Amino acid sequence: MEETGKDPKLNRREFLAKGLRVSALVGIGGLAVLTVKKSLAGETVWQLDPSKCIQCGRCATNCVLAHSAVRCTHVYAMCGYCDLCGGYFKPGTKTLNTAAENQLCPTNAIKRKFVEDPFFQYSIDEPLCIGCGKCVKGCGAFGNGSLQLQVRHSICVHCNQCSIARSCPADAFSRVPAGKPYLLKQITLENPK
């Protein structure tokens, strides 16, 4: 202290600063250690659980993107390939054809293709889909529930807090590891769960 020739008062301040600096470093380090134990090397992404989803339609409107990152996915293994498809036709449709007034989808995003009598294949035109879930509701009420909503990670901007998750009434959104980013229901004859 004497060699520096400084005011002793100043040295006390320096000593305090040093002490606080070391304790801050220890504090930050401690916090890091505590949280590192619960961290994972990869990223997480947002995904919705179709088994919780009630098709309220908020996915279409509450995404930060104008055209929501939630889209309908078709699990073909579960599909009954019905002629009268609850996901494709409005209830009470008389003639089962692709006329616009018969379709449940507001954006004509479901394509119906004849396979063999009496089976039809339904596919989603994803760029057209707005994720409103109308077809999902129809399919779940009448059919096997092969149409399911999922967050498309090629479109999702990966917000830290998903704004759809915040407004989801069924608490269906969660963070999932990026290595396993989809939560589709896969109920088939081989996997009857």
Added chain:
Amino acid sequence: MPWPWPLVSWLVIKKRSRTGVFWASVFSLAYFGFYRQGCVCSIGAIQNVTLALFEQSYVIPLAVLAFFILPLVFTLFFGRTFCAGVCPFGAMQDLVAFRPQKTDPRLNAILGVIPYIYLGLAVLYAATGTDFIICRYDPFVGIFRFNATFGMFVFAGTLLISGIFIARPYCRYLCPYGVLLNWVSRVSWRHITITPTECIQCRLCEESCPYDAIDMPVTDGNPEERLVTTRKLILICLLVPFFAILGGWTGSRLHETLAGDSPKVRLAKTLADPVKSRHQPETFEITAYKSSGKPLAQVYDDARSVLRQFYFGGWILGCFIGLVFGIILAGRLLTRYRTDYTPNRGACYSCARCVDYCPVEKNGLVKMES
């Protein structure tokens, strides 16, 4: 992305180059802002870290943890160089600060409490797993993504336009991460200095700081009498705990209001209100509750436990805000004497503007006016 921190710190501490810091901030705005679209950011990472500490099932990605820890560590060593040249929010506001005006120090002190409240609320909501409010009320992410909602656009526009005259309004009066950096920066190992060697009291730097973060010399001829200082100290020792307890009590009284944003509490309230549930169309939340098959008692239990968390959280949050208020008041009551013009370590963003105003060169000579 760990390299911008050492680079900016080197530009500030070693090179003392405003131009360098300026280009670093332009780059950060372009890269972290418009290219990476501002999410995840260090400010929002507070909530991820809090959630990781309080919720067992949440795992935090290492990248998010690095976004939280690295700026704190660098600030502990070199001051708030992160704010100067890495944070895209700061960079954007720094670039529009064309006509910074002096602000009233009293008003500054009062508005300076807001970040503490914001931090406290953000931690409370993240710890209870209710919401990430920093992300919810983030003004600039919509600009980075070119898809701001109207409200967000107005908020960001207000901040940026007022930022022409009141430099960095978000950083100074809102940023919750700035609170942590402020604390850490106060005890930093190195910090930017206005003069490279010795201050010659020329007053040239007095007006240079757009953020009013330069402490003027206080060398009053007749220092305060001992009795006056003692009285002030006694007053502070009484006031600070008083404010802390008052704040805690207020916070605990407000716990129901605070918890009103929790979906669990809202659901229980709707279910408990027979008039509402009978006469109004069924909400999606009720539909979801019915299809989930959860017993009603469980819903009430969940809501009660959330309310309990908010009661304790309200006490802690209130105490914290009261304590901060008291300490800021104490800081304004006490006089600290200093001889030179120095950047205020807590408030200084290390933008290095003041450096160019100082006529003292490294070899101790005064620059000659051309």
